[in-house]
Amino acid sequence: MGISVLFLSFLILLILGMPVAFALGISSLLSVLATGVVPVNYLTQTMFGAVDSYSLLAVPLFVLSGVIMEYGGLSRRLIDAAKAFVGHMTGGLPAVTLLGTAVFAMLSGSGPATVAAIGGIMIPAMIREGYGRGFSAGLVATGGGIGIVIPPSIPLIIYGITTNTSIGDLFLAGFVPGFAIVLLLYLMSRHMSKKHGYGGDVPKASWKERRAALWHAKWTLLMPVVVLGGIYGGIFTPTEASGVAVAYSLVLALIYSETKITQIPIMLKATFLISGMILVIIATASTYARVLTLERIPTLIADFLGALPVPFWAILAVILILLVFIGMFMETIAGIILLAPILVPVVTAMGMDPVHFGVVMIMASMIGFATPPVGDNLNVASAISGLSIEKVSLAALPFVAALIVMLFVIAYVPQISMFLPNWLGK
Amino acid sequence: MLKSIYAHFDEHVETYLATVALTVFASLVIFQVVMRYVFNNPSVWSEEIARYALVWFVYLSGSYAVKYQRHVRFNVIVDLIGKKVPLAQRIIRLFVLVLWLAFLIFMLKLAVDMVDRQFTTGQRAPASQIPMYLVYLGLPLGLLLMSFRVLQHTTRAIIDIVRQPFAPIPPSQTEVD
Amino acid sequence: GEGGHAVAQSDSYTIKFGNVISVGDTQNQGYALFAELVEERSDGRIKVQVYPDSQLGGEREMIEATQFGDIEMTAPSVGVLANFDKSLEVFDFPFIFEDAETAYKVLDSELGDEMLAGLENSGLIALGWGENGFRNLAMVKGTVRTPEDMRGIKLRTMQVPMHIAYWRSIGAAPTPMPFPEVFTSLQQGVVDGVENPYELLFSARFTEPAHFLTETRHIYDPEVILISKTFFEGLSAEDQKIIRDAADEMVAKIRSLKSTISDEIRAKIVAAGGTVTDLTDEERQQWIDSAIPFYKENASKVDTGKLKAILEAAGNTTYLEAIQ
Ligand code: NA
Ligand code: NA
Numbered sequence: 001m002g003i004s005v006l007f008l009s010f011l012i013l014l015i016l017g018m019p020v021a022f023a024l025g026i027s028s029l030l031s032v033l034a035t036g037v038v039p040v041n042y043l044t045q046t047m048f049g050a051v052d053s054y055s056l057l058a059v060p061l062f063v064l065s066g067v068i069m070e071y072g073g074l075s076r077r078l079i080d081a082a083k084a085f086v087g088h089m090t091g092g093l094p095a096v097t098l099l100g101t102a103v104f105a106m107l108s109g110s111g112p113a114t115v116a117a118i119g120g121i122m123i124p125a126m127i128r129e130g131y132g133r134g135f136s137a138g139l140v141a142t143g144g145g146i147g148i149v150i151p152p153s154i155p156l157i158i159y160g161i162t163t164n165t166s167i168g169d170l171f172l173a174g175f176v177p178g179f180a181i182v183l184l185l186y187l188m189s190r191h192m193s194k195k196h197g198y199g200g201d202v203p204k205a206s207w208k209e210r211r212a213a214l215w216h217a218k219w220t221l222l223m224p225v226v227v228l229g230g231i232y233g234g235i236f237t238p239t240e241a242s243g244v245a246v247a248y249s250l251v252l253a254l255i256y257s258e259t260k261i262t263q264i265p266i267m268l269k270a271t272f273l274i275s276g277m278i279l280v281i282i283a284t285a286s287t288y289a290r291v292l293t294l295e296r297i298p299t300l301i302a303d304f305l306g307a308l309p310v311p312f313w314a315i316l317a318v319i320l321i322l323l324v325f326i327g328m329f330m331e332t333i334a335g336i337i338l339l340a341p342i343l344v345p346v347v348t349a350m351g352m353d354p355v356h357f358g359v360v361m362i363m364a365s366m367i368g369f370a371t372p373p374v375g376d377n378l379n380v381a382s383a384i385s386g387l388s389i390e391k392v393s394l395a396a397l398p399f400v401a402a403l404i405v406m407l408f409v410i411a412y413v414p415q416i417s418m419f420l421p422n423w424l425g426k
Numbered sequence: 427m428l429k430s431i432y433a434h435f436d437e438h439v440e441t442y443l444a445t446v447a448l449t450v451f452a453s454l455v456i457f458q459v460v461m462r463y464v465f466n467n468p469s470v471w472s473e474e475i476a477r478y479a480l481v482w483f484v485y486l487s488g489s490y491a492v493k494y495q496r497h498v499r500f501n502v503i504v505d506l507i508g509k510k511v512p513l514a515q516r517i518i519r520l521f522v523l524v525l526w527l528a529f530l531i532f533m534l535k536l537a538v539d540m541v542d543r544q545f546t547t548g549q550r551a552p553a554s555q556i557p558m559y560l561v562y563l564g565l566p567l568g569l570l571l572m573s574f575r576v577l578q579h580t581t582r583a584i585i586d587i588v589r590q591p592f593a594p595i596p597p598s599q600t601e602v603d
Numbered sequence: 604g605e606g607g608h609a610v611a612q613s614d615s616y617t618i619k620f621g622n623v624i625s626v627g628d629t630q631n632q633g634y635a636l637f638a639e640l641v642e643e644r645s646d647g648r649i650k651v652q653v654y655p656d657s658q659l660g661g662e663r664e665m666i667e668a669t670q671f672g673d674i675e676m677t678a679p680s681v682g683v684l685a686n687f688d689k690s691l692e693v694f695d696f697p698f699i700f701e702d703a704e705t706a707y708k709v710l711d712s713e714l715g716d717e718m719l720a721g722l723e724n725s726g727l728i729a730l731g732w733g734e735n736g737f738r739n740l741a742m743v744k745g746t747v748r749t750p751e752d753m754r755g756i757k758l759r760t761m762q763v764p765m766h767i768a769y770w771r772s773i774g775a776a777p778t779p780m781p782f783p784e785v786f787t788s789l790q791q792g793v794v795d796g797v798e799n800p801y802e803l804l805f806s807a808r809f810t811e812p813a814h815f816l817t818e819t820r821h822i823y824d825p826e827v828i829l830i831s832k833t834f835f836e837g838l839s840a841e842d843q844k845i846i847r848d849a850a851d852e853m854v855a856k857i858r859s860l861k862s863t864i865s866d867e868i869r870a871k872i873v874a875a876g877g878t879v880t881d882l883t884d885e886e887r888q889q890w891i892d893s894a895i896p897f898y899k900e901n902a903s904k905v906d907t908g909k910l911k912a913i914l915e916a917a918g919n920t921t922y923l924e925a926i927q
Contacts, residue, residue, distance in 0.1 A: 017504040018522050019497030021488075026529045038619070042673035044536040048565050049664040051484045054477050054781040057451055060487070064452070161783060164656075168787030234792030236459045237784045243455030265441070272444050273496045276487030280497065283484060293658045294619070331498045341658075373502040462793075466755060468778040470767055543671060547725070552686045553762055553779070 002035040002295045006288070020331045020374075021277070025284040028291045037294045043287055050286030051279060054239060055161045058109060059154050059282075060275035061242035065249045066113025067270045069104070069220075071263055072253030075117040077217035078103050084213035088204035091190035093129055097122040098143050098189070102182045105150035106224035107249075109157065109242065111332070111369060112274055114147030115140065115380045123384045131198045135189075137385035138370075138395030141377040142403060143185050145366035148332075150178035152227065152241060155365055158282065158333055159358045162340045167238045168231060169355045172421040177359055177410050181366075181403065188402055219252050232424065278333055285337040298342040305346045312350040313412070319343060320411055323361065324404060327368025332376070335368070336361060352414070359417040363410055367403050370396045440490040440571060447483035451476040471554040478551070478561045485568020492575040508595045515595055516587045523580040530573040537566035615648040618830075618846075620676035621659035621668070625806050629864050630678065630733060630826070631655050633857035640849035649842065651676075670726040672831045678733050680826050682763040687725045690718060690906040691827075693913050695765035697894045700823045700917050703737070703862065709916040710825060718909070719827065726832045730850035734861050735824040736800035741813035743795055746880050748817065750774075750893035759785050759797040765901065766822070772897040782807075789813050800824060801868045802861075814877030816869075819890060828854070895925045902926040 009030045013023035025047075032040055069075060079100045086095040101118045108114055119140040126136035148155045151171030160167035193199050205213070214221070226248055231241050253259045259267075292298060305315060326335055340361060347357050369377040372393040382392045410416050454476040462468040491497055508515030544559035551558060620638070624630045631653065638651035659665055665677040666687060685691040693699075700706040709715060710732045719729035740747055740758075747753060753775040760766045762779040770777035778794050788794045789812040797809050798821065804810050828850055835843065869879045882890070902910055907926070914923045 013522075013525075014500050015503050016518055016522050017499050017501055018526065019499045021497050022526055022529060025533070026525065029529065029532065039671075039673050041536055041540065041671060042668060044533060044540045044565060045664060045668055045671075045673065046660065047533070047537075048481060048540070048562060049660045052477055052481050052661075052664075054473055055783055057455060057476055057480050060448060060480070060483060061452060061455065064448070164783055166786045166790070167784070168791060231787075232791055235463055237780070237788055237793055239784060240455055240459045243452060244459065246452055247456050268445055268448070269441060269490070271448070272441065272487040272490045273494055275483075276489070276491035277496050277498060279484040280488035280491070283488075290659060293654065296652075329500070374498065374500050376498070462757070462776070462778060466757075466776050468757070468776055470762075470764070470777075470779060473779060473781070474762065547670070549686070552683075553764060 002031050002037060002291075003297060005031040005034045006291060006295070006297075010288075014329075020334055021280040021284050024281070024288040024334060028284070028288045031291055031295075035295070037291070042290075046287045046290050047283045050283050053161060055157060055167065056279075056282065058152075058157050058239045058242035059278055060271065061246050062109030062152060062154055063113060063275045063278070064267075064271045065242065065245035066108035066110045066117065067267050067274075068246070068249040068253050068259075069107060070113065070117040070120075071259050071267050072249060073256045073258035074107070074220045074223075074249065074252060075100070075104060075121060077220050077256075079118070079121055081213045081217040081221070083202070084205040084210045087202040089190075090199070091186070091193035092199055092202045093122065093126045093131060094139055094189035094193060095186055097126070097139060098146075098182050098186050101143050101146050102150060102179065103221070103224070105147035105178065106152075106228065107220075107245070108147060109152040109154045109245075110274065111145055111148045111155070111366075112376060112380065115144035115377050119144055119380060119384055123381065127385070129199060129202075131193070132196060132395075133385055133387055134391055134395030135192060135196070135198065137381040137387050137392045138397075138399060139185070139189055140384075141375070141381035141392055141396045142370045142399035143182070144377050144380070145369040146178055146181055146185075148369075149174050149181060149359070149362055149366055151175065152231075152238065152245070153362065154278070155332055155336055155362050156358060157238065158336050159340055159361060162337055163344045163354055163358070165354045165358055169421045170358045171228075171231065171238065172424060173355050173359045173417040174362065175420055176416055177363060180410075180416065181363075181406060184402055184406055185399060188399060192398070219255060223248055223252070281331060281333050282337065285334040288334075289338050289341060292338070293341070298345075301342050302346045306349060312352075315350070316347070316352075316411060317408075319347070320360070320364070320407060323364035324367055324371075324407070327364050328371045329374050330368065331374060332365040332368060335365060353418060355421060356414045356417045360407065360411045363403075363407050367400060367407065370400055370403075440486050440493070444483055444486040444490065447479045447486060450479040451483065454479070474551055474553045475556070478556065478564075481561065482564035482567075485564055486571070489568055489571035489575055492572050493578075495579070512593060512595050513587075513591050516583070516591065520580070520583045520587060523576060523583055527573060527576045527580060530569055530576060534566055534569040534573060537562075537569055541566055615650070617650040617652055618675040619652050619654065619659070620678075621654045621665045621674050622678050623657045623662055623665075624655055624678075626655050628802060628806055629860035630735075630857055632860060633733070633853045634678070636856050637849050637853035640852060641845055644845045644849065645842065649845065666727070666829070669829050669831045672833045674831070675834050676828070676830045678826050678828045680735055680824055682761050682766070682824070684722075684827055684829075685763075687727070688721050690721055690909045692765060692905045693910045694825060695763055695822070696898065696901070696905075696910065696922075697769050697821045698891045699913060699919055699922075700820075701919075702820075703823070703858075705917050706823045706825070707858065709913060712916060714912055714916055722827070722829070723832060727829045728832050728835045730828040730830055730847060731854040733826040733828050733854060733857050735826050736802060736861055736865065737818075737820040738798050738800055738822040738824055739804070740798050740817045740819050740821075741796060741804050741809055742815040742817070743789055743792065743813045744815070746815045746817060746878060747796070748880065748882065748886055749889050751889075756796060757794045759788065759794045765905070768901055769894060769897045772900065773893050785809060786812070798822075801865045805868045805872065810872050810875070810877055814872065814875070816872060816877060816879045818879065818881050819887075821890065891921055895922070898922045898925045 006027055010027040082096045082099040089095050104114050123136045123140050127133050151174045156170045160170050227241050227245050230236050344354050348354055378389050378392050382389045454472045458469050458472045541559050541562045544562050549558035634653045641649050641651050662679040662683040666679050668674045669677045681691050681694045722729050750773045757776045757778050759780045760777045767777045
């Protein structure tokens with residue numbers, strides 16, 4: 001009874017176009033009213049308690065620092081530096097896009113901020129230089145998601161909070177897979193550029209020009225050193241790092257003085273819109289997850305998966321397919337809050353490190369960003385490129401397919417993720 | 427006069443309050459690092475107040491995202507229906523808004539009860555000694571503002587149905603090629 | 604809703620028991636026994652559903668949920684519960700009890716019952732004293748033997764004012780920090796050490812980065828087994844007795860498990876390359892003396908009568924004299 005109300009009402013509400021955050025809240029309420037498993041007062045308590053969390057402060061703070069970087073001219077400088085180094089290569093602008101995204105990802109914890117900052121500049125630039133509109137939008141839609149795998153990362157923080165896993169370890173574990181994905185996407189886009197004859201001739205920059213571009217971007221490039229160095233150097237916690245990122249990007253914006261005072265309200269509003277969307281989902285998805293728990297559903301699913309008479313690699317394969325499938329429909333954060341408590345006990349019981357599984361879940365979320373029908377990055381890429389969601393989705397498909405293969409590799413070869421935390425964490 | 431007060435409220439109510447909350451917790455997080463690392467004298471209450479400012483921030487910024495319809499949703503099926511039968515999409519939209527509003531008002535009532543209970547028990551926060559009912563007040567306030575925003579959207583949806591029930595619904599995305 | 608829990612004798616119902624303890628830890632073994640006994644003795648009428656691992660929220664959240672009858676039972680640590688009943692703050696004072704036997708003697712006395720009864724004013728009925736255990740030190744860089752060694756040391760503490768005040772009074776830098784951030788902070792050196800009972804230190808893996816342990820036994824940390832008052836008072840006398848008796852057996856089981864687990868965990872820590880240091884009598888005396896200024900300063904800030912009564916029952920003359 002409770003189960004069917006929870007699932008069915010959620011599904012119907014989603015189909016009707018109810019925002020995910022509130023569909024989760026309404027189904028929780030309906031289920032509690034139908035079963036009386038707990039008095040309804042418990043729901044408001046949970047909506048308060050779920051966000052009364054110190055670690056969660058990192059969400060709006062990383063969003064804010066991402067927005068300041070975008071408006072403060074930091075992304076522009078990054079791209080110029082990337083262009084000076086890789087612009088002349090075959091598939092030059094895609095390489096600039098990916099390198100720019102990777103470095104921006106080390107500054108920002110927010111996926112949407114990364115896509116907006118880099119995609120906003122690079123999609124028009126690629127189209128201007130003769131790259132296919134669909135190719136450009138598809139590349140940014142997939143590659144833009146890299147911001148959540150490469151630390152710092154809001155979804156990794158949410159995973160860490162939800163499953164009580166060390167956020168510092170999760171960050172370390174995201175590095176190598178993150179850059180492996182960048183390399184994979186580069187090789188693919190290079191191949192496709194060759195095939196379609198994309199790209200003009202960006203002249204190779206001289207070392208003098210490269211030095212100049214680096215110098216121009218020096219404070220921006222120092223930011224990962226400050227933020228990540230501060231975490232791993234024992235100066236502050238990952239949560240506090242988000243505050244430091246805000247302070248540092250503010251100082252940079254002041255130094256570069258590209259931001260006007262009149263832009264501050266615009267930056268604040270952008271921060272409110274992105275974080276409001278993420279945070280309310282955290283509140284209601286946690287409420288939904290609590291109702292699931294009260295109905296004992298995670299235990300039932302975990303027991304079912306654990307009792308399957310098949311080897312672990314087969315269960316893991318089922319889980320991976322499930323994650324990709326759910327990623328098509330589910331908003332990232334809600335997906336993590338709902339699924340992590342169910343799946344983590346299953347995989348850890350079979351000997352998988354929760355840190356490793358965190359990276360796997362986050363990578364599946366990255367794929368979900370770029371798969372229809374619910375895909376944040378597709379929306380952004382579609383808005384910037386002027387293509388319909390359908391066309392962007394189709395263009396992103398080859399990249400998505402490659403990422404799914406990569407997901408399996410990362411899931412079955414734990415060393416790719418665990419090498420860094422095992423080496424540096426001890 | 428009244429109209430301009432309403433316009434100002436409509437434009438700024440969330441942004442003013444959320445800016446205060448954001449400023450509070452952003453400064454406290456940095457303050458905490460400075461106190462611990464520079465002065466070797468960790469702050470006792472900064473963590474608590476930062477958390478409570480966050481709770482307020484969640485529902486204030488959440489309401490702002492309701493105002494601009496930024497909450498993630500799944501539009502594909504409703505859009506498909508709208509292409510064939512615009513009126514059907516308008517009715518579904520109105521139904522969703524009314525249900526949403528009902529949910530928010532129900533939760534608002536519960537949240538007010540919750541604040542009332544906190545007021546009665548006279549709880550205070552352990553480190554900062556702030557009365558807990560003030561902390562909890564962020565939830566009903568946010569729910570109230572969200573109800574207000576959804577009510578605005580509902581009014582617009584009703585006007586739209588009355589004025590042009592059968593007009594095609596403008597696509598949310600414009601196509602280039 | 605709340606208040607609507609009047610349950611007829613023949614009714615079957617479920618008790619939701621939320622806690623923040625990990626699944627395999629000793630307390631949860633005790634709670635599982637409680638669930639089993641209640642179900643068995645009520646012929647399956649009363650089900651007890653235990654939700655471990657903060658599944659239903661944090662300690663503060665669950666105390667409130669129990670108070671208002673949203674859930675029926677929880678078992679918070681005294682540090683958090685003291686915010687609901689000030690007189691419990693006395694347990695936040697260091698070095699009251701010499702050993703677990705002394706603590707049991709005091710908690711099981713009339714004085715202990717009286718303190719539990721005080722919770723009724725907050726809508727909570729206490730079924731008994733559970734146990735987190737004695738809090739000990741775990742340091743990252745090296746073994747601490749004397750209070751002097753704590754000078755300038757960043758020690759992660761709970762968000763409990765009296766804990767913070769004690770560590771500050773001996774020159775340490777107490778750093779209240781949320782539990783999920785502690786492991787990384789130890790690993791990266793944001794804090795130099797942490798203080799928790801052995802079992803928690805070990806199950807939260809804090810002893811991996813912080814493997815220099817010292818058995819200071821600075822605070823005995825009881826937890827309180829709570830049941831919602833509105834709910835409990837709506838039950839038949841027979842059901843109340845089933846629950847109370849099972850709770851007594853649960854407490855006995857937790858205590859007996861706790862008495863062996865510390866030795867097991869000490870052995871595991873040493874096997875993993877860590878060290879566990881016992882204090883000499885002389886060193887321990889230095890620790891006890893180190894808290895005298897703290898007692899003088901803070902005794903008047905809590906229920907002083909209760910504090911004196913506890914110290915007296917525990918035979919602790921040092922601090923009794925200090926605060927006269
Ligand atoms: Na990132
Ligand atoms: Na998707």
